[in-house]
Amino acid sequence: MAKQWTRWQDWVALVVGVLVALSPLVVTTAGEPGALTTLIVLGVLLAATSLWSLYSPGVVATEYVHAVLGVLLFLAPFVFTYVGLGGAAWTSWIGGIVAVVAGLWAVPVSTKAHKELAQH
Template sequence: MRRWQDWAAVVIGAVVALSPLWVDTNSAAMWSMIVLGVLVAVAGLANMMAPDMDMVVWAMGVLGVLLFIAPWVTGYADFGGAAWTSWIGGALTVLTALVAMPEGSRMHIGHHHGGGIASHG
């Protein structure tokens, strides 16, 4: 539970999910932000509990992309605060997932013993 990327995902998700409390939204914006924000936060929590599951990091990246495109897809790009929250939250989620991926892969590789060219000799 020490990886900053997981905590960042939880915070980003919580901020996005709660942001309809302080930014103007329509129904599509509100529900898109709540659902995607909660899913990003859950992905961060899931990654804390199972850091070896690289699929969670990939899912987090996909959620970030969905959050980024949501203002255009669901029609709230004209709601400045909501749209910018989605764009920034989505971009930060994707960046967080990208930074977490190599670390997650290294952790996974570290659990395997033997193999490779160096062990043959």
């Protein structure tokens, strides 16, 4: 049976979410208000869903949410026009890729945990 707080992919997503949310303290977002808001909001959402997934390892939907948030994070510099802000853009791109990989990597593990919980 899957244990709470043990899936490494969710811990990776949590760390990425926290780092993205806190990144405006380190990288410049000046001149692009969309960058500041996007990094904080998507980072907090990623961290929150990671905590939910760590607490409820049998909920498969949260892993897909990580992947979707990762895609949104990757596309954000283009949509909110902060490609020119190197630190903020790279934070979005790298954080987005890691979130997608971690989320999709956890889907089979979460699906297995869901099936185990359904049998009990």
